[in-house]
Structure formats: C-alpha cells, structure tokens
Amino acid sequence: MSTKSTTAPTSVSLVETPVSHLPIVQQDNLLEPFEPFLKARYHRYKAALHQIEQHSGSLYAFAGAYKYLGMNRDEERKGWIYREWAPEAYQLYLTGDFNGWQRTAHPLHRNERGIWEIFLDDATYGANFGHGSQYKVVVHARNGLNDRIPAYANYVVQNPETHDFCPQIWYPSQPYRFKHSFKKHKNLANPLIYEAHIGMSSEQEGVSSYTAFRENILPRVVADGYTVLQLMAIQEHPYYGSYGYHVSSLFAPSSRFGTPDELKQLIDEAHRCGLAVIMDIVHSHAVKNLNEGLGEFDGTDYQYFHAGVRGYHALWDSRLWNYGKWEVLEILLSNVRYWLEEFNFDGFRFDGVTSMLYSHHGLDKSFLGYADYFGDDVEADAIMYLQLANTIALQTKPQVLTIAEDVSGMPGLGLPVEDGGIGFSFRLGMGIPDFWIKLLKEKTDDQWNIWEMWGALTNRRFTEKTVAYVESHDQALVGDKTLSFRLMDKEMYTSMAKSMDNLLIDRGIALHKMIRLLTISLGGEGYLNFMGNEFGHPEWIDFPRQENGWSYQYARRQWSLADNGFLKYHYLGDFDKAMTHLTHSHKILAAKPAKSLHMDEASQIMIFERGGLIFIFNFHHSNSIFGYMFKPSRKGKYKILLNTDDAAFGGFERIDTQTRYATNENGLLQLYLTSRTALVLGIEK
Known part of the structure; x- marks a missing residue:
C-alpha cells in the first residue's frame, strides 16, 4: 500500500474520456445500439485506474496493501507492526498469547483514514511474539467489545476442542523457497x-x-x-x-x-x-x-x-x-x-x-x-x-x-x-x-x-x-x-x-x-x-x-x-x-471452431472436422451401418486415432482399428459405423 497520500477517495467517480470505436462492437455489430453503455463501463474503469495511479503511483502498488495492512514484519525497526482499517470503531486493542490474552492491555492508535496501528518491538516482545504466536484484535464499537480476526490475516487455525478460529503468525526461520516456475505457457x-x-x-x-x-x-x-x-x-x-x-x-x-x-x-x-x-x-x-x-x-x-x-x-x-x-x-x-x-x-x-x-x-x-x-x-x-x-x-x-x-x-x-x-x-x-x-x-x-x-x-x-x-x-x-x-x-x-x-x-x-x-x-x-x-x-x-x-x-x-x-x-x-x-x-482446443461435414438426423450420426482430425459420432442405440459414406475436407488415407468401442475402453471392439481408410475417386470415405460409438480419424502421413 502506498503511503504517498494519507487520504483516499471514498468512492470511484466517472470521468468522461474520449474513447474510439470499441473493438467489441467492430466484432459484433449487433452490439452497436449498446455502445454507449460499453463506452461508459470502459470510462469508469479508466477513471478508477487513473485515481488509483494518482493516489498510489500504480495499480501494482495499490494492490500491495497486504504488505501494509494486517500483521507484518518490519525488519528495519526490528519488530511487528499491525494495522487495521476500522473507521467507525471507537477503539482497537491487540490481544494474544503474548500478553496472556488481556483484551485491552495493548491499544492501537488511529490515523485520519481510520487505520489503527500498533508496533511490537523485538526488544520488548521478541521472546513472546513471533512464528506460531496466536492473536486477535479486540474491536470496541457500537456493537460492543468483540474479539475479531483481522481482515488481512494470512494464517488462521482452528482449536480442535472449541472449534474457534484464531490467527497465527506464520514466519518460520526457514521459509519455503520456490524451486520451480511454470514455463509451459501454451498450456x-x-x-x-x-x-x-x-x-x-x-x-x-x-x-x-x-x-x-x-x-x-x-x-x-x-x-x-x-x-x-x-x-x-x-x-x-x-x-x-x-x-x-x-x-x-x-x-x-x-x-x-x-x-x-x-x-x-x-x-x-x-x-x-x-x-x-x-x-x-x-x-x-x-x-x-x-x-x-x-x-x-x-x-x-x-x-x-x-x-x-x-x-x-x-x-x-x-x-x-x-x-x-x-x-x-x-x-x-x-x-x-x-x-x-x-x-x-x-x-x-x-x-x-x-x-x-x-x-x-x-x-x-x-x-x-x-x-x-x-x-x-x-x-x-x-x-x-x-x-x-x-x-x-x-x-x-x-x-x-x-x-x-x-x-x-x-x-x-x-x-x-x-x-x-x-x-x-x-x-x-x-x-x-x-x-x-x-x-x-x-x-x-x-x-x-x-x-x-x-x-x-x-x-x-x-x-x-x-x-x-x-x-x-x-x-x-x-x-x-x-x-x-x-x-x-x-x-x-x-x-x-x-x-x-x-x-x-x-x-x-x-x-x-x-x-x-x-x-x-x-x-x-x-x-x-x-x-x-x-x-x-x-x-x-x-x-x-x-x-x-x-x-x-x-x-x-x-x-x-x-x-x-x-x-x-x-x-x-x-x-x-x-x-x-x-x-x-493434436492441439485440438487451439484449432479453429469445428466444421460440420455430415449430419444424418435419422441415423443420429454427426461428423465434423477440427484441427485436421475427423470426429464421427453414431448415437443410435442399435443401428450399425456398413459402408457408410461421407466426404472429408481432404483426400488421403485415414487411420483411427481413437475408438470409444475399443475393448481397452470397455467397448465391444466391433471395428478393426488397424484398418486404413482411403478416399475414393470422388473424395468419399467409406467405413463401418457401429452403434453408440465415436471415432477420431487422422490422415496417415
């Protein structure tokens, strides 16, 4: 969280910024009557982003609030600093095993933004406060004096006997260090x-x-x-x-x-x-x-x-x-x-x-x-x-x-x-x-x-x-x-x-x-x-x-x-x-949308092409057809890459997956389509 300013807008306002014709409308002209709304929502986003950048320097800095609010280690000052935004609370206190759970012994101080703060230095609290310490914030407000879990708590454990949840500091002496990063971005x-x-x-x-x-x-x-x-x-x-x-x-x-x-x-x-x-x-x-x-x-x-x-x-x-x-x-x-x-x-x-x-x-x-x-x-x-x-x-x-x-x-x-x-x-x-x-x-x-x-x-x-x-x-x-x-x-x-x-x-x-x-x-x-x-x-x-x-x-x-x-x-x-x-x-999901090749409603057969492969579905419960013909996009010799009726998949192996299917002089493929079966064909190279 940026500390460049101590004040922040309480709401996001709409600033009219000229926007050219939006690509979303260029892609779909049926949206043209609604372009004013689309531009307005884009303006609203740009206005919010501008306000955030003006206040915090960047959206990235603004989204670093978890490093400022909540319980954070301050190595320069050698201690722990806890901050909580509670603008209409009367008083906040920090309690925990470090002070024997005394509810009001450690009051927080409020700034003009309604953020409350307390610092626990190592010299005073180091022996009792650190990794594994449990704590809560006590909030005195119009609804009474209540023990609460901080909004930015980053580890919360449950008592196996009382089933109550309580924040706990997770700050091991040897924190986990990542050894690998995901590099297969195409996935x-x-x-x-x-x-x-x-x-x-x-x-x-x-x-x-x-x-x-x-x-x-x-x-x-x-x-x-x-x-x-x-x-x-x-x-x-x-x-x-x-x-x-x-x-x-x-x-x-x-x-x-x-x-x-x-x-x-x-x-x-x-x-x-x-x-x-x-x-x-x-x-x-x-x-x-x-x-x-x-x-x-x-x-x-x-x-x-x-x-x-x-x-x-x-x-x-x-x-x-x-x-x-x-x-x-x-x-x-x-x-x-x-x-x-x-x-x-x-x-x-x-x-x-x-x-x-x-x-x-x-x-x-x-x-x-x-x-x-x-x-x-x-x-x-x-x-x-x-x-x-x-x-x-x-x-x-x-x-x-x-x-x-x-x-x-x-x-x-x-x-x-x-x-x-x-x-x-x-x-x-x-x-x-x-x-x-x-x-x-x-x-x-x-x-x-x-x-x-x-x-x-x-x-x-x-x-x-x-x-x-x-x-x-x-x-x-x-x-x-x-x-x-x-x-x-x-x-x-x-x-x-x-x-x-x-x-x-x-x-x-x-x-x-x-x-x-x-x-x-x-x-x-x-x-x-x-x-x-x-x-x-x-x-x-x-x-x-x-x-x-x-x-x-x-x-x-x-x-x-x-x-x-x-x-x-x-x-x-x-x-x-x-x-x-x-x-x-075969990068099927990366391919262009499927192209319909053949639809036989009476026989419940659907055939389409995607990513260079042919997908054949016979949904009929009993009708298996010998010598079924259709025309693929490309001539050539095809082989079966996947067969749902394969015995290895609990099928009845009614089709020989070793058979090759070549288009005839008219570019047609002819094959045996068994009931309740799907096939995937690819050209043999």
Whole structure:
C-alpha cells in the first residue's frame, strides 16, 4: 500500500474520456445500439485506474496493501507492526498469547483514514511474539467489545476442542523457497483443467492434506494428461460443508489441509511436473459469520459490504461486497496479487461472476437478448472491479489464466479491457452441463437430436474463449447426480464387475465416453473435469453435517474403484486419459471452431472436422451401418486415432482399428459405423 497520500477517495467517480470505436462492437455489430453503455463501463474503469495511479503511483502498488495492512514484519525497526482499517470503531486493542490474552492491555492508535496501528518491538516482545504466536484484535464499537480476526490475516487455525478460529503468525526461520516456475505457457492458452478439492481427495473417510495430495493425487493428474490443476476451497472458510465458498479470511490458505508452506510445496511440485495451478477465488460474496468474517467489523453493516438488504445474498446466506468503495477495491485487488506472488498460483477461476454482474444476481432471470445485459440492474461497480482484477492479475503475472463463472453470457466478459471487454481469459460454458442433464432427464435415446447437440455445444461467442465441461463439482453435489450415475443409476453398485453383463451398464459406459469426447472436441477452447469424474465416480458429494451423522462417506474419492482392475470404472479412466492426450498432442482446443461435414438426423450420426482430425459420432442405440459414406475436407488415407468401442475402453471392439481408410475417386470415405460409438480419424502421413 502506498503511503504517498494519507487520504483516499471514498468512492470511484466517472470521468468522461474520449474513447474510439470499441473493438467489441467492430466484432459484433449487433452490439452497436449498446455502445454507449460499453463506452461508459470502459470510462469508469479508466477513471478508477487513473485515481488509483494518482493516489498510489500504480495499480501494482495499490494492490500491495497486504504488505501494509494486517500483521507484518518490519525488519528495519526490528519488530511487528499491525494495522487495521476500522473507521467507525471507537477503539482497537491487540490481544494474544503474548500478553496472556488481556483484551485491552495493548491499544492501537488511529490515523485520519481510520487505520489503527500498533508496533511490537523485538526488544520488548521478541521472546513472546513471533512464528506460531496466536492473536486477535479486540474491536470496541457500537456493537460492543468483540474479539475479531483481522481482515488481512494470512494464517488462521482452528482449536480442535472449541472449534474457534484464531490467527497465527506464520514466519518460520526457514521459509519455503520456490524451486520451480511454470514455463509451459501454451498450456494456459488452451487448458485441460483438473478441478480438485484437497480435503476430499483421499479414499479414507476424513480430511486430506496438501501433502497427501502432492504425494498421491498429483501424479494421477499428470499421468491423466491434464495441463492445469484447479484447486477449490483454498481460502479459509469456517464451515467445511460450504465447499470453500463461504470465505472468512481472504488471505489465509485453509489450515484444515496443512500449513502455508505445504501448499507452496504442492504448487512447486506441480510446476516441476509441467502443470499450471489456478485456484477458485471467491470475491463474489463472503461469509456472514461475525466471529470469523468481516461483517459489522467496525460496528457498522456497511464497512466492507452494502448496507441492508442489498448487502445480503438470501440464497447463499452471505454478505455482498461494495465494489464501489476504495477500501474494498484495495483488499480484493491486493488479494489477487497476493495469491499470484506469495503462493505462485498461475491464475484464478472467479466464482459467482453472474451474481456480481447484476443486482438480481441472475436468479430466475432469462437472458434472451442483448438488452438484458445493459439495463439498470447491471452492477457497474462490480464490472469495474473485475476489469481492475484482470488488469492487476496480468500486471503481476503476464501469462496469467483467469476464468469467469458466468451463466448469463455477458458480452465482452472474455475480451481484453482495452477492447471494451471485462478482461477474462476464458468463460465457463455453463450451459453445456445443463444441456446434458436436461437431455438425459427428459428424452429417451431414440429422441436424441444431433442438431440440438450441435447447437448446444457451438452456441457461444467465438471471439471469446470458452472452457467446456460435462460436469464440474456442481453436478456432483448431494441431491444431484453425476453423469455416470444418471446413465447407470443403482446398477453401478451391483453390476460394474468385469465378469458381469448388463445392458444398462454397457449403455452408460458407451455414452459416458461419447458425451465427454463430443464436449471436449466441439464445446470450447479449454476443457474441465472434476476429480474422479474421469472414471465415472458413482456417488454424489455430501460433506459431513448433522443430517448425515457428520459422516465423511461421501466426501472422499474412491480411487480403488478404478485401480483394482476387477471393475469397469478403469475403462472410463483409461479412455479419458487417451482422450486428453490426443486432445493435447493434436492441439485440438487451439484449432479453429469445428466444421460440420455430415449430419444424418435419422441415423443420429454427426461428423465434423477440427484441427485436421475427423470426429464421427453414431448415437443410435442399435443401428450399425456398413459402408457408410461421407466426404472429408481432404483426400488421403485415414487411420483411427481413437475408438470409444475399443475393448481397452470397455467397448465391444466391433471395428478393426488397424484398418486404413482411403478416399475414393470422388473424395468419399467409406467405413463401418457401429452403434453408440465415436471415432477420431487422422490422415496417415
């Protein structure tokens, strides 16, 4: 945080700056009627950036507030300095094990900005204050005298007996030093993302650790062909069952999984293995808990969040940030820089972006036309914040990857800010899993329409990159069903042995592979899979809670199902590995959008080309066709690169993968297309 000025604006004002015709409108002329709005949001961003640079010297310096606020070591003065912004508090005190938890023995002093400060010098406190020391701030305000966790606390531990959370200084004599950095930047351009949750990554019933994940799961991710590891639930959260989305301490890696250095070691090892590592960052809302969170910190309900109803998300039961406030920009932008610099993350998946973009939070809202993205219910301050967040992310790490979780389809979300966009690298293709769920729930196999599939998987803004996926953690939550469970249901518990024949299982295995291959090849420029779904993990995710007797039965991953060799799960895992390796080696996600070659609605056959490869899908439940003919873009001799019906993937091996297929004098290919089978062909060189 810059100390060049002792005052700061309390809000961000709009400064009209001339802007030329925006590239976003040049790319899509249907946006021309809304160009005034697009220019206004760009002006607002430029005005905020100008104010920040005037005050702090640079956006990068402004986003260094975590080095100024909170508990920080001052080597020049030889001691610890603690600062907290609490403008409407009457008095702050520092308490902890260093003073026997005396609540009012160490008062802080306030400056004109409402920042309170205390310095603990080594000469006086060195023997009692340092690495491992626990502390809290006592805030005297209109809501009483309350022990609180500092806003910038960077390590928070939970008492195993009382379950209370308390900040702890993490300042080891030999801090972890990164040995590796992620150098395969091309992986970030078209990521194959493995979404994972540290705590539930073990097969044992309990909470796993950063170390166990590094030793046991990371090698799986590398072997499976994924290029980016996405970690959930990293920011500290008091309730384990919130999946990490009710964040209480923005800067603290969750201590239930281990220490900050153990997280750093995990990231370092991932980088050594060639993986990029991104994290779910939760800036869309915050936990409402007063004991752990920031609600009513200085005695008001509007210090960090919107006051009253506007500051509360009823569906999520959480607080909503006021992005138009200087200090909120300060803490959130600092948080972006912090995780990139201090932990060497390579980027973020921004959670709940739809909720941020609109005052209605996207709830019960259909986005039917461009006018729905530019009305009075659009949150201009939130858009400005997201633009600044993407800017500081790029300034901190030029090869950064940022992904927006948005279901609305806001134009420009995945375009550079200078083009009139919001600056994300990618947007999540959230309509794709919804389509597959709807299809499986509402239509029988003979009703599946290949044109509907094509439309659902290609309905996106091709000027903005999309991460396609069949299922993330959202599709595996309790009360819902994973893709494999929707396809095979309770039969998975009794009929997955290789020695057993079951038509429902055969159908499920075949369609599981086809759906994933169609999604990865047609749906976007990136791809995501949630931990365990690659081999069809059979069960939903249900964290320990009173209703299930605080059981960890469903908050784990049963890797043995795929590893033991007796069950059919490994077929799905082996296919997923072959699929990701083919996708990566042939740069399919980096290729131009797919070109349709042949659509046979009656036979449920879809054939398209992408990245020089031909993808053939026969979704018919029983119709296998000999001598099926179509015309590829190029003449030549083709070979099968991937066959979902291969016996190695649990298929029936009805097609000889050694056969070569040459185009005839008319440029046509002729081959045997078996039912419920997908093939990938490539020209033999």
